Amino acid sequence: MRVVLINSLYTPHIIGGAEISTQILAEALAEAAEVHVLTLGGQQRREGITREKIRGVTVHRLPHNSLYWIGQAKRRSVLARTARRLTDLYNPLQIKAVKERLEAIRPDLIHTQNLSGFGAAVWTANASLGVPIVHTLRDYSLLSPVSSPIGNPALARLYAMTSSGFSRKVSAVVGISSHILKRHTDAGLFADAAGLVIPNAVEGEISAAERDFERKPLRIGYFGRIEPEKGVRELVEAALPLPPAVVERIVVCGEGSLKQELQDLCRDDPRFVFPGKVKPAEARSLMARTDANFVPSIWEEPFGRVIIESYQVGTPVYASAVGGIPDAVWNPDEFLFKPGSAAAIRAKILDFHDLSGEEKRRIQQQCVRHCRKFTQASLLEKHLDLYGRMLSGNREFAARAVYGQVN
Incomplete structure (x- = not known):
């Protein structure tokens, strides 16, 4: 199985948990599939695409084709960030670049993550291939160009309307929590997609040391x-x-x-x-x-x-x-x-x-x-099951309200 993951940034460019979680997923999948990651680099369009292999994963860094690269450490104004995110509504240069990469790789399945810098319209790049698309919700960037949708209700409604149209290209949507899945589906996104909850894997040794439980303060x-x-x-x-x-x-x-x-x-x-x-x-x-x-x-x-x-x-x-x-x-x-x-x-x-x-x-x-319950092994098992269902045409899923308390 050949899988393409798409995420705004990829290691060593990390600005938040989404990049960490995407890397964990990519490296877990590499044990069972051929994994490619399409991500954005800081180079200009004339410099083309760079490729490298990182821990079994082939990483393709595309030019950012936007007002600025989100991997830059420089703090941008709310206006600048909003303007850049609005270009995500439809960026033909980015869609064309992704389409060409997908046609070269010819994946069996596409799994998108955070799409800041790509935009939801990138889902249309799959038109010539027609393979299943899975999307994982890791933040609220499909609902609002800046910050939380709660803080920008009017702008969020406008932004979500555009995202919802493109989201009909998605076969299955994964929430890292029941809340984030519900917030997006309540806003009208992913109307035609099967939905389920798969929490993030959290790397780290499980080693609870003995301690003096009687000790106070x-x-x-x-x-x-x-x-x-x-x-x-x-x-x-x-x-x-x-x-x-x-x-x-x-x-x-x-x-x-x-x-x-x-x-x-x-x-x-x-x-x-x-x-x-x-x-x-x-x-x-x-x-x-x-x-x-x-x-x-x-x-x-x-x-x-x-x-x-x-x-x-x-x-x-x-x-x-x-x-x-x-x-x-x-x-x-x-x-x-x-x-x-x-x-x-x-x-x-x-x-x-x-x-x-x-x-x-x-x-x-x-x-x-x-x-x-939040290990890499569990993450891999759940994603392989999801991919198998997508590739077999079985898209009937029941979204779980809570992972860990309800099984």
Whole structure:
């Protein structure tokens, strides 16, 4: 089987979880299929396509053919980003380039991922081949040219109308969470596609270290961007009034526009530590040394990768009940809280503090068991099953509301 994956960027150009997840999928598939990735490079059109082999995957980097390459680190204005995304509505140069590559590779199946820089119209490049197209929803970029569709409702409606027409070319649509799948289908996209949920695989050794579960006070952590929509301010406000007998250390790991403001807010409280952005191995080490981690996002996260990463090192997670987060959390009835509420976060800290050591040990065991459902082996099995059904003409799927809690 020959499969072509299409994604805006590919390693070593990584700006978010979508690139990581696409690489994990490509390398998993390479064990069972011939895998090609079409992605965008920083070169101009006259420089042509570059090709390379990365861990068994053939990577074709096409010229970006747009106002600028999204892999550039330079921060662009909202106007510039909106203008570039609007060119995605129909970019004939990009469609032609993809069509030529597809006709040269002649895949059995096309699997698109994030399409920023390509645009949804790239699905029309398959017309001469007529092979099945699968699309995985990893963000909201088909619904809005900038940020979350919630923040741009009028623009989102206009943008979604265009995306929905092209989405009729797609045979099956995969959501990395039930929430992101529902948000797109509710907006009218993928009306003719079979839909299902396949969560991301999260790489990492599952190694929950033994710890002193009876130990108090608590050490709690946050790992991610320090931005308003991530709910970090609410976490800090929740922990500040709690006495050292309840919380002895709060690790806020990451960078972002709120970092300095929150450091100033906590300057007289030595319990707060801001290590900045650290390497993945160091982040895992810090996660393993906390008693509980928090994911207090306010915006609709498509998935909750950091939740699974925390489970892999044996640390439970309390998280806000928003977006795709409930799909990732073990025992959502106990470990979810209302988004945007410092009081709700504080209540969860106190709840965890009051648990016995034996209860905390049981929770760790359950979290470790839960994270095994998000492995590369599981990802490969589910995608090969999906591809097999597509190639055999069987497109009848039932979308799962939740992965992990409902089987």
